[in-house]
Amino acid sequence: xxxxxxxxxxxxxxxxxxxxxxxxxxxxxxxxxxxxxxxxxxxxxxxxxxxxxxxxxxxxxxxxxxxxxxxxxxxxxxxxxxxxxxxxxxxxxxxxxxxxxxxxxxxxxxxxxxxxxxxxxxxxxxxxxxxxxxxxxxxxxxxxxxxxxxxxxxxxxxxxxxxxxxxxxxxxxxxxxxxxxxxxxxxxxxxxxxxxxxxxxxxxxxxxxxxxxxxxxxxxxxxxxxxxxxxxxxxxxxxxxxxxxxxxxxxxxxxxxxxxxxxx
Numbered sequence: 284x285x286x287x288x289x290x291x292x293x294x295x296x297x298x299x300x301x302x303x304x305x306x307x308x309x310x311x312x313x314x315x316x317x318x319x320x321x322x323x324x325x326x327x328x329x330x331x332x333x334x335x336x337x338x339x340x341x342x343x344x345x346x347x348x349x350x351x352x353x354x355x356x357x358x359x360x361x362x363x364x365x366x367x368x369x370x371x372x373x374x375x376x377x378x379x380x381x382x383x384x385x386x387x388x389x390x391x392x393x394x395x396x397x398x399x400x401x402x403x404x405x406x407x408x409x410x411x412x413x414x415x416x417x418x419x420x421x422x423x424x425x426x427x428x429x430x431x432x433x434x435x436x437x438x439x440x441x442x443x444x445x446x447x448x449x450x451x452x453x454x455x456x457x458x459x460x461x462x463x464x465x466x467x468x469x470x471x472x473x474x475x476x477x478x479x480x481x482x483x484x485x486x487x488x489x490x491x492x493x494x495x496x497x498x499x500x501x502x503x504x505x506x507x508x509x510x511x512x513x514x515x516x517x518x519x520x521x522x523x524x525x526x527x528x529x530x531x532x533x534x535x536x537x538x539x540x541x542x543x544x545x546x547x
Contacts, residue, residue: 284336284351284430284463286323293322293329295487302492303431305336308457308464310474310495312510313484316467320433323465324354336430350379353424357436359416361408368394368411368419369404375423383426393422396460397452414445421452431463432456438473450477471511475499476534483510500532515539 286303296315303309303323311319321327325348332339335348363378365371372390376383383389391401397418411419417437424432434453438446454477456462466478474481474495481495485508491498499505502520505512512520515536522528522543529546533539 286431287332287334287337288323289332289334291322291329291331291333293318293327296322296329297488299331299489301482301489303463303465304480306457306461306463307480308453308466308478309480309482310478311465311467311482311484312469312471312474313490315484315487316469317435319484320354320435320465320467323431324352324433326354350381350427351430353427353429353432355417355420355424355432355434355437357439359408359411359420366407366409367404368406368408371408371419372404372423372426376426379427381427389426393425396425396456397422398448413440414448417441417445417449418452421456429462431465433465434467436468436470437466438468438470446473453477469511471499471513471516475513475516483508496532496534 284303285305288302289300291299296318299319318327322329323333335351338348361371363371363374365374369390372393373386375381376386376389390404394401394403399415399418399422403415403419408416408419421432437449441449453464453466457464466473468474478495480492481498482492483490483498490508499513499516500520502512502516515534516532519530519532519539522530528543530539530542533542
């Protein structure tokens with residue numbers, strides 16, 4: 284799903300104009316990112332224009348569009364006060380009036396896609412780990428067959444192993460199921476590693492949007508605007524400028540090491 288935003292304002296957010304590309308993983312960083320996700324999801328209403336695949340949201344089509352755009356909050360909230368995973372998923376389907384031909388199969392398939400065994404349907408939600416609850420959030424979102432998934436700081440409280448597992452899942456959803464992904468976080472390491480496009484928010488408006496790698500590798504600009512810079516980018520920048528080492532910027536530390544051996 285492609286989203287085009289024109290002159291959008293809400294509370295402190297002012298005059299936002301940008302594009303979320305179709306079938307791409309996009310990052311958003313800076314103040315106001317969580318409010319922006321709520322605007323895109325339709326939880327809150329702002330002034331301006333939001334077009335979903337060139338279709339402008341109206342009161343008539345609002346519910347249908349919201350089903351296509353799922354918001355994954357930072358932490359799991361048992362909003363429906365359900366005990367088991369199955370109860371939670373069923374309540375979600377009923378609440379949003381999802382017309383599903385084979386509900387049981389849909390529940391099991393959604394869990395399988397995120398890497399959870401269908402046996403989890405009988406698990407009490409209170410017994411799930413932080414990473415399992417995050418996967419449950421995504422499985423719940425998949426019930427409505429979304430075209431866009433918005434994630435608010437999805438990697439918080441995950442260890443390195445589960446962070447990589449979640450990143451692989453998001454890549455799979457994007458690549459295999461053609462779901463557009465938006466990750467909102469101020470963690471530059473996450474954004475540099477896992478997103479293709481980056482939107483910078485500063486002073487409650489859009490400062491810049493562009494290729495993630497190119498944006499972060501403009502170290503001088505990012506430092507002038509007080510944005511966090513990934514360690515691997517900072518190391519490379521120092522090596523190039525202060526040590527005059529002719530190496531390139533790399534996302535993977537292994538590629539950087541190979542480049543260093545080649546030129547040093």
